Amino acid sequence: MNTVRWGIVGTGAIAHGVAGDFQFVPGAELTAVASRTRSKAQAFATKHGVPRAYGSYAEMLQADDIDVVYIATPHPQHRDVALSAIANGKAVLVEKAFTATLDGARQIVKAARENGVFAMEAMWTRFLPVVAAAREVVAWGRIGDVVSVQGDLYAYREFQPEHRLFAKELGGGAILDLGVYVVNFAQAFLGDVKSVDCITRLYPSGVDSAANISLAHTGGGLSSLAVGFDGHGPGRMAIIGTKGWIEVEPRFHHPSMITIHRNGVLPRIIEAMPTGRGYSHEFAEVTQRIREGHTESPTMPLEDTLEVMRVLESCLRQAGIKHCDAELTLV
């Protein structure tokens, strides 16, 4: 396969945010966009120079000349769009949180594996150059054994009950939207989790406005993480090792600088700017993997996505919140 042809599902904030990054991805072509509303698809296509606009998701998911779809709907609307794409032989890049439930995530993973189709969670942070550098610093043993990950992602948002960040039926709440970043980061550096402790504050809409998450990892590491929509916070992250630590400079989910602190040595700074708005790196990964006939990314494997979803669901259970994946009719 030479050119990998992409279709975007949904024309909301992140779809507009990422569209310009396809120009930086070798071998990728943004071919189509689908909306539930034809005029929105058309407006998106005109704005971003996308050749084709579909007024229904199903129509694009069935098109012969699309290889991979980027799913940019609210979390509960990820599962059924992904399942339909996979059933039509399309690869999927699914926005974070991967789904609204662990069961929904398992269904996507099962379908992708059974159909031999590429699938990945759009956790762009893992693909940013400076995060890759942090992984190398750790792999070289520069900070010794990693024993802890500590950080926050506070991102203040005015409470608007109908907005997807706060509405229960749209998968609202800080755990799924922001918790996914901190838990994913901790899992990337400390591995799977054996116990989860989560305390939360809730909005009147019944979803969480903030959460403190403590994780004990199976390898012995401990993570201390905090997220919230109801306060302003730095978005710092530290990777703590037996010989030093790495400070991931704010905001850690899209950083361009890390500082490495080691006992008795002056701090060392590594800077690496992302290309475009930072989404090009995950698109490049997916494009390359599909061209090479792979069905997963070793940097963001599906088992890691399932583990993160398991932790998030445990947090939600402790908060007394039960989300659902929406039943969609995609014909």
Ligand SMILES: NC(=O)c1ccc[n+]([C@@H]2O[C@H](COP(=O)([O-])OP(=O)(O)OC[C@H]3O[C@@H](n4cnc5c(N)ncnc54)[C@H](OP(=O)(O)O)[C@@H]3O)[C@@H](O)[C@H]2O)c1
């Ligand atoms: N990686 C990142 O940096 C990042 C940043 C923001 C968001 N995200 C993720 O991307 C996803 C979308 O977030 P967003 O902020 O772009 O949301 P948004 O602005 O609300 O847009 C979501 C889009 O999904 C479509 N949609 C399908 N069913 C819907 C429903 N029942 N209600 C509302 N919209 C529906 C709509 O497009 P049509 O009307 O065109 O069908 C809508 O414009 C979320 O999973 C979020 O976590 C990722």
